[in-house]
Amino acid sequence: MRFDVVSIFPEYLAPLELSLIGKARTDGLLELIVHDLRSYTQDRHRTVDDTPYGGGAGMVMKPEPWAQALGDIAAASPATAAGRKPVLIVPSPAGEVFTQALAYELAEEEHLAFACGRYEGIDERVLEWAQEQYAVRPVSLGDYVLNGGEVAVLAMVEAIGRLIPGVVGNPDSLIEESHSDGLLEYPVYTKPSSWRDRDVPDVLLSGNHGKIAKFRREHQLRRTAARRPDLLDKLDVSNFSKTERNV
């Protein structure tokens, strides 16, 4: 799978050389290229922003450097070569919210490009123009405002990248995770079994797999109800047992 990231701060993406994503790159499971938007400018000052039409605070990113960068990336895309459109993710607080379901969907793509906005964002015409070559998706990390798209890209590349087969050593660890079945994960514990007067629940030491599964399921439900009741509203409770519905 290929990822291209365009930013005026390419160094911001350096953490993607570390840990599992860094190893996946070294192992050839994913290819990730970071592009400096300023290298696509034509003027001496390498200008990427200008004042907003209509007035108002802040600056807006100029369209032409983006067209040059995104045009080059689309031309080199394995998806384009195969007659398909690569996906262009435009991080934006005004986009659809990034979820685990979206991470799974995007992990199926062969090529994702990311356009990291700064200032007040990118000239809107770039998103319209890019639709000729890309499936364009404005995506938000959550309902708050960051200074730029780079932090959102770090989060999205990590969440998507870890779903690529082979990136996470034990694929089972992707199954029992928060959001994989619409619920939050159950609490987890490790050795020692007693720590600072706090004991691991007995059932987890019992070796009884049926009881452990029941305990974990119950705690998934309790935790989700306490911390994220909105998630329960989205689930089909008719699949729940009577005990589960009462938790």
Ligand code: SAM
């Ligand atoms: N004026 C924009 C608005 O109100 O929608 C916010 C611009 S923000 C200061 C600069 C850039 O940060 C955005 O273009 C986007 O790339 C990124 N950004 C900010 N918040 C984000 C979020 N919640 N999710 C994804 N990207 C975000």
